[in-house]
Amino acid sequence: MIPVDSMHVFDSTGNRSSDGSATNPDSNSTRIHGRSAGRVVLALTLFLMILLAYMLIEPYWVQKKYYLIESDEIPQVFDGTKIVFLTDIHHGKFYSKARVRKVVEDVNRMNADVVLLGGDYVEGSPKYIQSCFDELKKLRAVYGVYGVLGNHDHWQGADSCRHAMAAAGIKSIDNGAYWITKKGIRIRIGGVGDHCEDKQYPERTIDSVNVSDFVLLVSHSPDYAMEITTDKVDYMFSGHTHGGQITLFGKYAPKVPSRYRQKLRTGLVSVKNCKVIISNGIGTAFIPLRFFARPQIVIGELRRI
Numbered sequence: 001m002i003p004v005d006s007m008h009v010f011d012s013t014g015n016r017s018s019d020g021s022a023t024n025p026d027s028n029s030t031r032i033h034g035r036s037a038g039r040v041v042l043a044l045t046l047f048l049m050i051l052l053a054y055m056l057i058e059p060y061w062v063q064k065k066y067y068l069i070e071s072d073e074i075p076q077v078f079d080g081t082k083i084v085f086l087t088d089i090h091h092g093k094f095y096s097k098a099r100v101r102k103v104v105e106d107v108n109r110m111n112a113d114v115v116l117l118g119g120d121y122v123e124g125s126p127k128y129i130q131s132c133f134d135e136l137k138k139l140r141a142v143y144g145v146y147g148v149l150g151n152h153d154h155w156q157g158a159d160s161c162r163h164a165m166a167a168a169g170i171k172s173i174d175n176g177a178y179w180i181t182k183k184g185i186r187i188r189i190g191g192v193g194d195h196c197e198d199k200q201y202p203e204r205t206i207d208s209v210n211v212s213d214f215v216l217l218v219s220h221s222p223d224y225a226m227e228i229t230t231d232k233v234d235y236m237f238s239g240h241t242h243g244g245q246i247t248l249f250g251k252y253a254p255k256v257p258s259r260y261r262q263k264l265r266t267g268l269v270s271v272k273n274c275k276v277i278i279s280n281g282i283g284t285a286f287i288p289l290r291f292f293a294r295p296q297i298v299i300g301e302l303r304r305i
């Protein structure tokens with residue numbers, strides 16, 4: 001005979017309820033599932049918050065990206081010449097004047113022989129044009145600073161940009177070109193108008209050159225490389241793609257503003273008639289986020305082979 005006060009009620013799983021009554025197995029399992037789902041949602045939220053925090057931080061993590069620019073057309077006197085290429089600053093509400101100043105200081109510390117600017121100086125309003133060039137006028141290079149315009153500059157006012165650029169002592173190679181001379185020997189530096197918003201006149205760069213002259217071309221968009229029909233251009237510098245800005249760990253970007261998508265997204269690419277160096281640029285377009293497409297200052301060193 002079992003005493004009444006020592007009797008307990010057990011449920012079907014062998015668990016005893018605190019008040020002695022049997023628990024409902026269905027409600028127990030619902031509670032367990034509810035707790036697991038809660039943990040999954042919490043982990044997912046945490047993961048997304050970390051991801052977003054990283055995407056907000058990456059635009060500040062500037063990479064110095066080095067390239068050897070090799071050619072047997074590079075004259076001996078230009079061997080070792082340092083070209084710094086800066087593009088897609090997008091000075092605007094997400095890229096402050098102080099950040100432009102900092103990047104200019106970084107470039108000046110590199111002691112460049114030539115600084116090339118790839119356009120998209122501003123974003124969102126024409127009011128940023130003057131303040132951007134107020135900083136860019138401090139850029140220093142032995143043989144000068146040269147630049148083209150990008151699509152965003154056209155949207156905010158190409159003429160204002162051109163005026164501000166000239167006043168800042170930056171030589172326009174927007175459908176223009178210059179010879180750089182050292183000890184009487186020369187190389188050609190030119191550029192073309194923006195591929196989306198302007199026309200391209202490469203003849204202004206290449207008409208006066210021989211096939212044996214070394215020629216660098218700047219085009220805001222890398223897509224122009226596919227339209228080059230002459231073998232007079234040796235290397236082209238471009239931006240515009242921002243490396244995709246948001247990528248799948250640097251391997252693939254769902255959105256690239258190029259007809260050729262991943263092929264002309266970032267890095268050094270050989271196309272039919274020249275080689276293209278595509279920079280991820282400095283700023284961001286539309287949203288202040290990057291993911292595995294770090295902002296870049298490109299440093300190219302001329303190497304005679």
Ligand SMILES: [Fe+2]
Nearest residue numbers: 088120240285
């Ligand atoms: Fe851009």
